[in-house]
Amino acid sequence: MTVTARTIVLAARPQGTPDPGDFRIESAALPDPGPGEVVLQTLWLSLDPYMRGRMSDGPSYAAPTPLGHPLPSEAVARVLVSRDAGFAPGDIVAVHDHWRDHMIRKGTDLRRLDPTLAPVQTALGVMGMPGMTAYTGLRHIGKPKPGETVVVGAASGAVGALVGQIARLGGARTVGLAGGADKCAYVTETLGFDACIDRTAPDMAAQLAAACPKGIDVYFELTGGAIFDAVLPLLNPFARVPVCGTIATYNATSLPDGPDRTPALLRSILTRSLTFRGFIVTEFWGDAPEFYPRMAAWLQAGDIRYREDITQGLDQMVATFIGMLQGRNFGKTLIKLAD
Amino acid sequence: MTVTARTIVLAARPQGTPDPGDFRIESAALPDPGPGEVVLQTLWLSLDPYMRGRMSDGPSYAAPTPLGHPLPSEAVARVLVSRDAGFAPGDIVAVHDHWRDHMIRKGTDLRRLDPTLAPVQTALGVMGMPGMTAYTGLRHIGKPKPGETVVVGAASGAVGALVGQIARLGGARTVGLAGGADKCAYVTETLGFDACIDRTAPDMAAQLAAACPKGIDVYFELTGGAIFDAVLPLLNPFARVPVCGTIATYNATSLPDGPDRTPALLRSILTRSLTFRGFIVTEFWGDAPEFYPRMAAWLQAGDIRYREDITQGLDQMVATFIGMLQGRNFGKTLIKLAD
Numbered sequence: 001m002t003v004t005a006r007t008i009v010l011a012a013r014p015q016g017t018p019d020p021g022d023f024r025i026e027s028a029a030l031p032d033p034g035p036g037e038v039v040l041q042t043l044w045l046s047l048d049p050y051m052r053g054r055m056s057d058g059p060s061y062a063a064p065t066p067l068g069h070p071l072p073s074e075a076v077a078r079v080l081v082s083r084d085a086g087f088a089p090g091d092i093v094a095v096h097d098h099w100r101d102h103m104i105r106k107g108t109d110l111r112r113l114d115p116t117l118a119p120v121q122t123a124l125g126v127m128g129m130p131g132m133t134a135y136t137g138l139r140h141i142g143k144p145k146p147g148e149t150v151v152v153g154a155a156s157g158a159v160g161a162l163v164g165q166i167a168r169l170g171g172a173r174t175v176g177l178a179g180g181a182d183k184c185a186y187v188t189e190t191l192g193f194d195a196c197i198d199r200t201a202p203d204m205a206a207q208l209a210a211a212c213p214k215g216i217d218v219y220f221e222l223t224g225g226a227i228f229d230a231v232l233p234l235l236n237p238f239a240r241v242p243v244c245g246t247i248a249t250y251n252a253t254s255l256p257d258g259p260d261r262t263p264a265l266l267r268s269i270l271t272r273s274l275t276f277r278g279f280i281v282t283e284f285w286g287d288a289p290e291f292y293p294r295m296a297a298w299l300q301a302g303d304i305r306y307r308e309d310i311t312q313g314l315d316q317m318v319a320t321f322i323g324m325l326q327g328r329n330f331g332k333t334l335i336k337l338a339d
Numbered sequence: 340m341t342v343t344a345r346t347i348v349l350a351a352r353p354q355g356t357p358d359p360g361d362f363r364i365e366s367a368a369l370p371d372p373g374p375g376e377v378v379l380q381t382l383w384l385s386l387d388p389y390m391r392g393r394m395s396d397g398p399s400y401a402a403p404t405p406l407g408h409p410l411p412s413e414a415v416a417r418v419l420v421s422r423d424a425g426f427a428p429g430d431i432v433a434v435h436d437h438w439r440d441h442m443i444r445k446g447t448d449l450r451r452l453d454p455t456l457a458p459v460q461t462a463l464g465v466m467g468m469p470g471m472t473a474y475t476g477l478r479h480i481g482k483p484k485p486g487e488t489v490v491v492g493a494a495s496g497a498v499g500a501l502v503g504q505i506a507r508l509g510g511a512r513t514v515g516l517a518g519g520a521d522k523c524a525y526v527t528e529t530l531g532f533d534a535c536i537d538r539t540a541p542d543m544a545a546q547l548a549a550a551c552p553k554g555i556d557v558y559f560e561l562t563g564g565a566i567f568d569a570v571l572p573l574l575n576p577f578a579r580v581p582v583c584g585t586i587a588t589y590n591a592t593s594l595p596d597g598p599d600r601t602p603a604l605l606r607s608i609l610t611r612s613l614t615f616r617g618f619i620v621t622e623f624w625g626d627a628p629e630f631y632p633r634m635a636a637w638l639q640a641g642d643i644r645y646r647e648d649i650t651q652g653l654d655q656m657v658a659t660f661i662g663m664l665q666g667r668n669f670g671k672t673l674i675k676l677a678d
Contacts, residue, residue: 228601243608244609246606246609254598255600256598257598258595258598261599262595262599262604263594266567266582269617271392273617273618273619273622276608278608278610278612279609
């Protein structure tokens with residue numbers, strides 16, 4: 001059986017907002033699998049904001065994707081051929097892979113999924129990296145106490161939606177920001193946030209202040225930009241800010257105009273005893289054994305809800321990614337490649 | 340006995356660098372002490388950078404000093420008259436007081452000092468608030484591990500000198516910055532830092548990078564400004580930044596010109612998993628029972644050294660304060676009022 005793999009590679013480094021011309025699809029026949037290897041068909045790929053960082057060659061926590069190489073993605077895949085005794089054709093697995101529809105991987109790279117526990121694509125969302133990000137960022141850095149106020153931007157997105165729901169389950173007051181009335185209605189009515197502010201409203205900062213009458217104790221930073229500016233004056237003494245992403249600035253090609261407000265930020269940190277702590281979820285993989293059963297129980301009890309924004313086909317992946325950076329997704333962004 | 344108290348009050352809010360005209364000395368006869376009160380003669384007053392913040396009415400962790408009111412200072416004083424059974428004339432005490440030479444205070448406000456343990460004015464320095472600041476900021480936030488690199492600006496000043504020495508005692512590599520060759524020689528030769536960079540050198544940033552070949556794991560922030568700018572690119576993943584002061588910007592009346600580098604700072608925090616944590620020493624007063632004996636032992640063993648910059652007389656206090664903000668002090672800034 002000859003399997004052809006179609007792979008999206010990075011053709012050029014995006015300047016600002018990525019352009020479809022920055023990407024290219026390549027096709028190649030896969031070789032036969034060696035001992036311990038399996039041939040996989042991708043069922044689902046994930047799109048996440050961090051991927052924008054890998055496309056630039058500035059300093060970051062991970063090396064940039066070299067030009068001509070495939071981009072990273074978490075994937076859910078089906079085993080087609082196995083030369084690893086631990087896997088059989090038809091098994092469904094999660095694997096850290098690339099933007100492609102078939103692959104050969106070692107069995108040791110795979111995590112078996114149980115399709116009876118939850119839909120398998122949740123391994124890319126609530127039961128995967130975004131879920132772990134929200135859970136561990138709150139657990140180790142945000143540490144909300146009952147009655148405290150937790151604020152998160154991108155509240156209808158994969159991570160933000162979970163931040164608010166997990167914080168609410170711990171007894172916190174939760175305030176989200178999202179783009180537009182539909183998303184805000186979802187955030188309060190379906191996800192159960194106490195309030196949601198439309199980030200596009202001209203008086204967004206005043207609305208946020210009104211929604212946080214006791215100030216903000218935990219700000220889970222996913223967005224940066226105008227939301228950060230609105231949050232900073234509201235942070236209470238000893239507030240904690242897990243810094244997880246700054247999607248509002250990912251496409252920026254230069255810094256904003258002055259003045260340079262860095263000294264004012266340092267002074268706020270000093271005078272209000274604030275904690276800013278950046279983190280990458282990989283730091284906290286050790287929490288996985290407690291995370292998976294806990295999230296599964298929350299899902300089964302209906303305590304945590306999630307929404308998927310599904311696009312069909314590898315050919316649509318680039319356009320979907322560009323739209324996600326502009327906030328056009330509504331829920332966890334997924335690419336479905338096969339049933 | 341009628342005692343006249345001379346008190347320095349805030350006459351006007353300084354705009355930028357304080358001017359002598361922003362202060363005024365007032366004289367007033369003290370009333371007789373009531374039950375539980377004592378009359379005190381100030382022997383030593385302390386000048387510390389945080390006092391600049393109290394002179395402005397911007398938001399801070401402490402209310403600003405109202406115009407016409409005395410400015411705060413830690414003081415070492417002698418009991419002249421006592422109506423508190425716990426104190427007798429001649430006793431030496433530490434008290435959080437004001438810029439003045441005599442006062443009436445309750446006995447319950449006083450902390451008795453033992454002149455045989457250490458010179459009494461160390462209650463304003465190594466054995467007082469600056470010492471606690473260095474000790475607790477490292478203990479709770481900086482957490483240097485043996486072999487890690489700790490950087491501090493104002494390294495010949497009251498807090499900075501202790502940060503480096505305490506970190507060195509814990510096995511860290513210590514790099515300071517100070518203003519001029521004399522101070523740098525003191526920092527390395529007397530205080531035992533591994534290196535000290537002249538902050539006025541045109542190639543200060545390059546010198547700092549060369550002195551930190553393994554990057555920076557703990558940056559104890561006392562200065563802000565150009566030193567912060569030089570440190571930020573050198574911070575290692577998971578570096579910790581106790582934010583204790585930003586003396587370089589205390590006199591600033593406006594923010595620096597742009598671009599606004601706030602997004603770049605947030606991105607650095609994110610991509611390198613940095614911790615920025617502001618603190619005021621009062622948060623950690625609970626450490627006092629372990630701090631005092633530990634510091635006393637270090638002093639007696641010669642493991643920790645300190646230098647005092649002593650000016651005589653209340654009349655010189657304002658000029659000394661203005662000079663300290665400009666880095667003209669060399670060591671802990673003290674005002675001596677009486678033997």
